[in-house]
Amino acid sequence: MRVIRHKRLRRTLSGTALKPRMAVFHSAKHIYVQIIDDDLGHTLASVSTLEKPVQEGLKSCCNVQAAKVIGKLAAERAKAKGIETVVFDRGGHMYQGKVKVLADAAREAGLKF
Numbered sequence: 001m002r003v004i005r006h007k008r009l010r011r012t013l014s015g016t017a018l019k020p021r022m023a024v025f026h027s028a029k030h031i032y033v034q035i036i037d038d039d040l041g042h043t044l045a046s047v048s049t050l051e052k053p054v055q056e057g058l059k060s061c062c063n064v065q066a067a068k069v070i071g072k073l074a075a076e077r078a079k080a081k082g083i084e085t086v087v088f089d090r091g092g093h094m095y096q097g098k099v100k101v102l103a104d105a106a107r108e109a110g111l112k113f
Contacts (some may be wrong), residue, residue, distance in 0.1 A: 006092030013089050014038045022074065022086040022106070022113065026098055030061050033074040033102070035083060045077040067098040071105030078111055085112045 015021030015038040025032045032048040047054070047070055049061035054073065058066050078086065093099045107113070 002092040023089045025091045067102040068105045071102035072109045075106040075109030075111040088113045
């Protein structure tokens, strides 16, 4: 069902060079975020809980605290690349819990969507 919801969302969501897509995915163990330019098919920035510096200080790699860290780090990496505004792609996941906290943390770090 998540894949069906994601396909339905992707019909209308698309990232460009000026306003790339911030794609969020979480599995049972990890959280992943990519900033994607769909026109060129390039990933401009990415962050996940698989990275060793991110894992340090986290009890679990897929909880609300990890989502907050990933959202903040994703916004920092996007701003370092000169990206101020993105289109948020929740990946078919419901906008609650980890996904909502991640989005709020990215907004607090200065990313607009």
